[in-house]
Amino acid sequence: MALETFAPTGPLAGEVRVPGDKSISHRALILAALADGPSRIDGLATGADVGSTITCLDRLGVRVSQGVVHPPRGGLRPPDGPLQAGNSGTTMRLLAGVLAGQPFRSTLDGDASLRRRPMARVARPLRRMGADVLARPADDGDEETAPLEIRGPLPPGPLTAQVHRLPVASAQVKTCLLLAGLHAAGRTTVIEPFPSRDHTERLLRVFGVVVTDGGRLEVGGGYPGAEAGLVGRAVSSGGHAVSVVSDGWPLLHPVELAVPGDFSSAAFWIVAGLLVPGSALRLAGVGVNPTRTGLLAVLARMGAAGAVALEGLPEAVDAADGAECGEPVADIVVRGLEPARARRGSVPGVLRATLVTAAEVPSLIDEVPILAVAATQAEGVTVIEGAGELRAKESDRLEALASELGRMGAHIEAGPDRLVITGPTRLHPARVSARGDHRMAMALAIAGLLTQPVAGRQTEVAGFETAGVSYPGFRRVLEELAS
Numbered sequence: 001m002a003l004e005t006f007a008p009t010g011p012l013a014g015e016v017r018v019p020g021d022k023s024i025s026h027r028a029l030i031l032a033a034l035a036d037g038p039s040r041i042d043g044l045a046t047g048a049d050v051g052s053t054i055t056c057l058d059r060l061g062v063r064v065s066q067g068v069v070h071p072p073r074g075g076l077r078p079p080d081g082p083l084q085a086g087n088s089g090t091t092m093r094l095l096a097g098v099l100a101g102q103p104f105r106s107t108l109d110g111d112a113s114l115r116r117r118p119m120a121r122v123a124r125p126l127r128r129m130g131a132d133v134l135a136r137p138a139d140d141g142d143e144e145t146a147p148l149e150i151r152g153p154l155p156p157g158p159l160t161a162q163v164h165r166l167p168v169a170s171a172q173v174k175t176c177l178l179l180a181g182l183h184a185a186g187r188t189t190v191i192e193p194f195p196s197r198d199h200t201e202r203l204l205r206v207f208g209v210v211v212t213d214g215g216r217l218e219v220g221g222g223y224p225g226a227e228a229g230l231v232g233r234a235v236s237s238g239g240h241a242v243s244v245v246s247d248g249w250p251l252l253h254p255v256e257l258a259v260p261g262d263f264s265s266a267a268f269w270i271v272a273g274l275l276v277p278g279s280a281l282r283l284a285g286v287g288v289n290p291t292r293t294g295l296l297a298v299l300a301r302m303g304a305a306g307a308v309a310l311e312g313l314p315e316a317v318d319a320a321d322g323a324e325c326g327e328p329v330a331d332i333v334v335r336g337l338e339p340a341r342a343r344r345g346s347v348p349g350v351l352r353a354t355l356v357t358a359a360e361v362p363s364l365i366d367e368v369p370i371l372a373v374a375a376t377q378a379e380g381v382t383v384i385e386g387a388g389e390l391r392a393k394e395s396d397r398l399e400a401l402a403s404e405l406g407r408m409g410a411h412i413e414a415g416p417d418r419l420v421i422t423g424p425t426r427l428h429p430a431r432v433s434a435r436g437d438h439r440m441a442m443a444l445a446i447a448g449l450l451t452q453p454v455a456g457r458q459t460e461v462a463g464f465e466t467a468g469v470s471y472p473g474f475r476r477v478l479e480e481l482a483s
């Protein structure tokens with residue numbers, strides 16, 4: 001396990017092109033695999049997670065070479081062994097939706113961390129749609145975990161279209177069920193308590209599928225009889241609804257796509273740029289989909305509004321244009337906040353504490369680790385509510401943040417579904433663990449930059465190499481910006 005050290009630096013300056021969006025890359029690859037010809041995808045994420053999706057697709061007969069996806073003629077092929085999703089929950093849950101509609105049996109498996117993550121949330125609704133899904137009962141409670149053994153309905157035919165009401169907003173579960181919905185006859189609807197990231201809906205439209213979103217209809221064609229399925233606002237009893245209509249046989253057109261930069265990777269530089277005094281960063285070509293950028297709204301409330309700007313944001317997004325995957329894209333320009341003057345005997349807070357509500361959490365779900373780091377530098381008590389889902393990520397992020405940032409002197413408590421961070425604190429160098437979690441690794445690295453200098457001591461992040469799951473080269477970029 002690699003131990004990487006991080007120490008306070010001078011201003012961070014320069015332009016960064018963050019890796020392609022991980023969420024969009026998985027979806028673009030999977031949808032292209034279902035199209036009736038080769039698609040070209042530029043700017044795919046380079047991390048290990050998207051590599052897992054490519055490897056799994058390869059076993060299903062899909063060739064991905066130099067950004068071109070070649071689906072097999074006649075549909076996906078039965079794999080000759082288990083599909084390895086590695087550390088990637090998105091790979092497993094999204095592919096589960098596709099495999100539920102296939103006339104062959106396949107097994108999805110993952111690393112030790114992924115084998116601990118909850119899968120009943122996809123296994124149960126897929127069974128209700130008629131798929132045969134075998135999962136491993138979890139050691140505690142009635143949860144189910146990987147490996148998942150999946151096959152479509154017997155005798156082979158379309159799944160049953162259904163309305164699914166999710167107890168917790170989850171883009172992975174929503175996408176799994178919409179992908180299964182492409183293989184179901186009729187209208188498949190997913191209702192979430194709060195809207196989660198809508199990359200799937202946007203990309204489906206680019207691939208020519210009709211998707212309705214809370215009653216807003218975007219016509220893309222592709223499905224015979226789709227028009228007959230038009231409905232009004234499907235949100236009858238609260239929540240956010242999206243639907244796809246199909247005759248059971250996905251009909252996706254090949255496309256050319258360019259994947260925008262990943263906001264979740266940019267988030268580390270946004271917080272670092274704000275908190276390392278004198279910094280000036282340009283993060284070029286980042287996806288700023290409003291379902292992903294809750295962190296910007298929260299940082300603005302915390303007093304950073306004037307220090308973060310979006311440049312080149314288009315006035316409108318063409319839903320059918322693959323050029324940016326139907327997503328708004330902009331440069332994010334960040335400058336360091338002026339260090340506040342310390343009152344005597346106290347630590348200066350450059351930000352103000354805030355309350356992050358449960359409704360906001362889906363829009364910043366992956367940014368909670370770096371937001372927690374920012375909150376350690378804010379004056380007052382920051383509370384992040386309704387964040388129980390963080391316990392089911394690559395690590396139990398609520399517990400991991402409380403213990404690891406706690407080692408660096410942060411005042412941070414984890415409740416069952418919340419974080420409470422009291423700031424500002426002068427962090428101190430410590431030996432911390434990434435917990436096998438890429439976003440923990442990078443959040444702790446940025447925390448290391450914010451520590452007070454202690455001669456001969458640096459922040460040591462054990463297992464830092466896991467950052468490569470989403471951001472290969474993160475360390476090198478940091479060094480370039482600091483030099």
Ligand code: S3P
Nearest residue numbers: 023090169170171172173365366
């Ligand atoms: C993702 C959705 C989120 C997020 C994950 C990627 C996606 O998970 O945390 O990193 O690509 O759909 P949930 O859907 O489980 O909240």
